[in-house]
Amino acid sequence: MTYGLLEGLRIIESSAFIAAPLAGLTLAEFGADVIRVDMIGGGIDYGRVPLAPSRRSLYWTGLNKGKRSIAIDLRRPEGRELVQALATAPDEDGGVLLTNIATSWLAHDLLASRRRDMITCLIQGNGDGSSAVDYTVNCATGYPAMTGGGSVNAPVNHVLPAWDVACAYQAAFSVLAAAGARRRTGDGAELRLALSDVAFSVLAHLGATAEAEVLGQERPSVGNHIYGAFGLDFGTADGKRIMVAAISFGQWKALVAACGMERDVERIERAHGLDLRNEVDRYEAREEIAAIVRAWCERRPLAEIDAVFERFGVCAGQYRTVRELVESDPRVSVKNPVFERIDTPGVGKHLAAGTPLRISGVARTPVRPAPLLGQDTDEILANVLRLDSPAIGKLHDEGIVAGADKDPTVTHRN
Amino acid sequence: MTYGLLEGLRIIESSAFIAAPLAGLTLAEFGADVIRVDMIGGGIDYGRVPLAPSRRSLYWTGLNKGKRSIAIDLRRPEGRELVQALATAPDEDGGVLLTNIATSWLAHDLLASRRRDMITCLIQGNGDGSSAVDYTVNCATGYPAMTGGGSVNAPVNHVLPAWDVACAYQAAFSVLAAAGARRRTGDGAELRLALSDVAFSVLAHLGATAEAEVLGQERPSVGNHIYGAFGLDFGTADGKRIMVAAISFGQWKALVAACGMERDVERIERAHGLDLRNEVDRYEAREEIAAIVRAWCERRPLAEIDAVFERFGVCAGQYRTVRELVESDPRVSVKNPVFERIDTPGVGKHLAAGTPLRISGVARTPVRPAPLLGQDTDEILANVLRLDSPAIGKLHDEGIVAGADKDPTVTHRN
Numbered sequence: 001m002t003y004g005l006l007e008g009l010r011i012i013e014s015s016a017f018i019a020a021p022l023a024g025l026t027l028a029e030f031g032a033d034v035i036r037v038d039m040i041g042g043g044i045d046y047g048r049v050p051l052a053p054s055r056r057s058l059y060w061t062g063l064n065k066g067k068r069s070i071a072i073d074l075r076r077p078e079g080r081e082l083v084q085a086l087a088t089a090p091d092e093d094g095g096v097l098l099t100n101i102a103t104s105w106l107a108h109d110l111l112a113s114r115r116r117d118m119i120t121c122l123i124q125g126n127g128d129g130s131s132a133v134d135y136t137v138n139c140a141t142g143y144p145a146m147t148g149g150g151s152v153n154a155p156v157n158h159v160l161p162a163w164d165v166a167c168a169y170q171a172a173f174s175v176l177a178a179a180g181a182r183r184r185t186g187d188g189a190e191l192r193l194a195l196s197d198v199a200f201s202v203l204a205h206l207g208a209t210a211e212a213e214v215l216g217q218e219r220p221s222v223g224n225h226i227y228g229a230f231g232l233d234f235g236t237a238d239g240k241r242i243m244v245a246a247i248s249f250g251q252w253k254a255l256v257a258a259c260g261m262e263r264d265v266e267r268i269e270r271a272h273g274l275d276l277r278n279e280v281d282r283y284e285a286r287e288e289i290a291a292i293v294r295a296w297c298e299r300r301p302l303a304e305i306d307a308v309f310e311r312f313g314v315c316a317g318q319y320r321t322v323r324e325l326v327e328s329d330p331r332v333s334v335k336n337p338v339f340e341r342i343d344t345p346g347v348g349k350h351l352a353a354g355t356p357l358r359i360s361g362v363a364r365t366p367v368r369p370a371p372l373l374g375q376d377t378d379e380i381l382a383n384v385l386r387l388d389s390p391a392i393g394k395l396h397d398e399g400i401v402a403g404a405d406k407d408p409t410v411t412h413r414n
Numbered sequence: 415m416t417y418g419l420l421e422g423l424r425i426i427e428s429s430a431f432i433a434a435p436l437a438g439l440t441l442a443e444f445g446a447d448v449i450r451v452d453m454i455g456g457g458i459d460y461g462r463v464p465l466a467p468s469r470r471s472l473y474w475t476g477l478n479k480g481k482r483s484i485a486i487d488l489r490r491p492e493g494r495e496l497v498q499a500l501a502t503a504p505d506e507d508g509g510v511l512l513t514n515i516a517t518s519w520l521a522h523d524l525l526a527s528r529r530r531d532m533i534t535c536l537i538q539g540n541g542d543g544s545s546a547v548d549y550t551v552n553c554a555t556g557y558p559a560m561t562g563g564g565s566v567n568a569p570v571n572h573v574l575p576a577w578d579v580a581c582a583y584q585a586a587f588s589v590l591a592a593a594g595a596r597r598r599t600g601d602g603a604e605l606r607l608a609l610s611d612v613a614f615s616v617l618a619h620l621g622a623t624a625e626a627e628v629l630g631q632e633r634p635s636v637g638n639h640i641y642g643a644f645g646l647d648f649g650t651a652d653g654k655r656i657m658v659a660a661i662s663f664g665q666w667k668a669l670v671a672a673c674g675m676e677r678d679v680e681r682i683e684r685a686h687g688l689d690l691r692n693e694v695d696r697y698e699a700r701e702e703i704a705a706i707v708r709a710w711c712e713r714r715p716l717a718e719i720d721a722v723f724e725r726f727g728v729c730a731g732q733y734r735t736v737r738e739l740v741e742s743d744p745r746v747s748v749k750n751p752v753f754e755r756i757d758t759p760g761v762g763k764h765l766a767a768g769t770p771l772r773i774s775g776v777a778r779t780p781v782r783p784a785p786l787l788g789q790d791t792d793e794i795l796a797n798v799l800r801l802d803s804p805a806i807g808k809l810h811d812e813g814i815v816a817g818a819d820k821d822p823t824v825t826h827r828n
Contacts, residue, residue, distance in 0.1 A: 005591040005592060005594065005595045006591060006594075017661075018620070022619060025619060026584075026587065030591050044662050044663065047692075047693070047694070048642055048643075048693070049641070049642035049693075049694055049697070050621055050624070050625035050629060050631070050633075050642070051694075052628060052629070053629075057621070058621035058624040058625055058628065058629075059620060059621040059642075060621075061621070061624075062618060062619045062620055062621040062624060063619055063620070063621075065619075108774065125729075126745065127745070127750060127751075127752070127772060131665075131727070131729050132729070132731065133659050133661060133729055135640060135645055135657050135659050135731075136657050136658075136659055136729055136730055136731030137731065138657075139647070139655075139656070139657040139731045139732065139733040139734070140731050140732065140733070140734050140739055140743060140745075141574075141734075141736075141739065142734060142735050142736035142737075142738075142739055143572075143573050143574050144638075144733060145733060145734070145735050146573050147561070147562065147570065147571075147572060147573045148561065148562040148564070148570035148571075150562070152655060152733050152734065152735050152738070153649070153653070153655055153733075155638070155647060155655060155733045156561065156562035156570060156638070157561075157562075157637075157638045157647070157657070158557075158561060158572045158574065158576070159557050159560050159561045159641070160555075160557050160572065160576055160616075161620070162572070162574055162576035162579070162580075165576070165580050165616055166576075166579050166580060166583060169580060169583030169584050169586075169587060170440075170583050170770060170771070172583075172587050173440065173583060173586050173587040173590060174771045176587060176590050176591060176594070177419040177420060177444050177590060178419060180419065180420075180590070180594045180597075181419045189773050189774075189776075190773065190774035190775070191771060191772070191773055191774075192771075192772040192773075192774065193770055193771055193772070194770065194772075196745050197745070197750070197752045197767075197770035197772075198770045200739075200745060200746050200752070200753075200767065201752060201767035201768075201769070201770045202574075202579055203736070203739075203746075204476060204746075204753070204765065204766055204767035205436060205439060205476045205477055205479075205767065206432070206473060206476055206477070206575070207464055207471070207472035207473040207474075207475070207476040207477075208736050209736060209739070209740050209746060209764075209765055209767075210464070210472040210475075210476060210761065210764045210765070210766075211464040211472055211736070212735075212736040212737040212739070212740045213740050213764050213765055214466060214472065214761060214762060214764050215464060215466070215467075215472075216737070217464070217737075218735050218736060218737050219464075219736060223571075224558075224569070224570070224571045226549060227463070227573070228462055228463035228464070228473075229462075231549055233553070233569060233571070235567070239567070241553075241566060241567055241569060242553070243549050243550050243552075243553040243571070244550075245547050245549050245550050247431075247547060248430075248458050249458065251545075278461075279461070279462070279463075280461070280463055280465075283463070313545070315539075315545050315546070315547055315550055316550055317546065317549075317550030317551065317553045317554050318553065318554060319553040319554070319558060319559060319566050319567075319569045320553070320554050320555075320556060320559070320566065321556050321559050321566050321626075321632050322555075322556035322617070322622050322623065322625070322626040322632060322633060323556075323626040323630070323631075323632050324556075324566070325554055325555065325556055325614075325617075325623070325626070326623050326626045326627050327626075329554060331540065331541070331554075331610050331611070331614060332614050332617075332618075332623060336541060336611070337541075338541070338611045338614070338615060339614075339618070347624065347628060348628060350623075350624045350627050350628050351618065351623055351624070351627055352618055352624075353611075353614065353615035353618035353619065353623075354615075355615070356584060356607055356608065356611035356612045356615045357584070357588045357605060357606075357607055358541060358605070358606040358607070358608075358611075359592075359603050359604065359605055359606075360522065360603075360604035360605075360606065361604070362603075
């Protein structure tokens, strides 16, 4: 077994933003040959912040690591024909298109008329084809109305594009399942995955829609408390902040012992007829428990708390900014095999993550930086489409394809 | 091509909480035979809120749809032997264990000594085996310090267990990749996936760690604004709230036209030397743009705004509570093929989601409710372990296994 679990699978990715590119990245991390197709000069996500001083996008280079890049004039019929030819190339490894761009010239039926066992995976906003993005889906999920003590009229949006991430990994999974089935049956498939379906299905799987429907109850907005158990953030004597979780009985026992709050627990149980070994009762008594833990934490510096919590096995973590994380957490450093330092053209040397999957006893495949836009144009035309040098030269001369810019800076307007 | 893309794959799932059960659910949605193994009486997640009036958990039943359930006394050697035998059953379809419970008697090497091509997937908190949950990982990501206008000392936790969800889908993907590779090579694999690695790798892929490291810059906390483009929530004249996004140039053009703010745009561009066709410039001018859109929205009821936005193709969505979502959004109703009404024992009839994946031209597999705990004990012992009736009867008599409770209520303490 190696990390190249998907070696031999080729994906043509015509994409932008997060969900589709992250799906492609996930497939590339496992050894698939992912070819990202972009408009000459870059697609609409090519200049997204954050930008390096060179104006290269740290967002784009983060999401397109380990892919090959071909730059094509997608407005011209000859350019579109090239993308269709790439997607339907007749070799066994090909015939998979991953896209979030619904366009008639990449429609499944059209491609399937050129390659019978074609697999296309289209990521959409809504299942009916209407437009939606993470933010306009999230507002409908109810989460912003219960985050940070918010309400439906004072909602708090998550900053993490969580639905895009979930959709990306579902898409990678779906493509892989379809490719595996095709290997056995010879059949292709037209796959569609809507961001809103991903979000609402998660809501349903977590019991949130049934809670509303069966119990007729709105989940309360409880700030940083963990719903249905005990967990909250606390300040320390030296001005740090930690999150403490006591979801399982084991975690609760550890917290009670660490804070020496056995008597307080008995007092709360007696006063309210609760049994705090039960997580639902802990949730009910959350404010009283929190007051005790808060006082305990506020009297101690973080180092002391960490030592006590480690001794007793308390589940807790420190709040950090991203800079603090990168500067001080060994989990985001080359001490963690998931992370490596790579050199991305136009960005320089920086930490980058490979797949989070650890396969015991197997050497990891090195993380490859994102390509320059169009860096692999000629190679792809030659080894996927089997074009010869004169044919490739002609495509360049006519401005239908482009190679890598000498200067990887962004002047593009989306 | 059918929805049963994974038919013939059997997964033994020994799990609790979200990440591992949601991974198993994802595999089950595609036709895998997922057998959830639980302690007699239920594991530590069996009583998690929300609870139906019967005290059956809507959370547990949501995450275990379409699986088979076997109840075993996992404290006794004979019970542990049964789980090992299930995981290593010699037929071609078997030999896959999915778990988030690191325990010596389910260690990969032990199972691989019984079945050479064993695949185990262990979901961990941290890669070094130390404990972490979604909440204690999230605090380290920096997101709570930039959510809802928060800071590292006044953090705002997300309520969605986003890292658990991402980890679940990564785990399903990893198991599938390993199973596919095993089919070709005959090799098993020990897979480990840490929640914190999933979270921090997403941070890195989105460019957040490079932003901190390469630019030395903390991403600002900007409330509900979309970072790096234009997007914000606005109130309407009739007391509703909407999220408006103008990330792409097309979305921006639509918003400008819908709100008739061409002159305001020119004024802002001239005053600050900006070009609002560029998303980075829109982000810089976000407060001034927001003031115009806010005034426009506050003068109009939602119905009018919806009509105008639809005419111009503006990307927007309404904030809802979960109840409002379930009661009024057709995307969470049987009008959407992703959703069905199912009847879960102990819960009753309710909306449930199947896979969000749509495969064109293929009938969906009906969603099957979660099993009663131990509902399939005898069937699994008979058809996976090939035990005969006397042997199964003996296991019951000795209290090593249990069938379904007659009364599916929860009296369990975690």
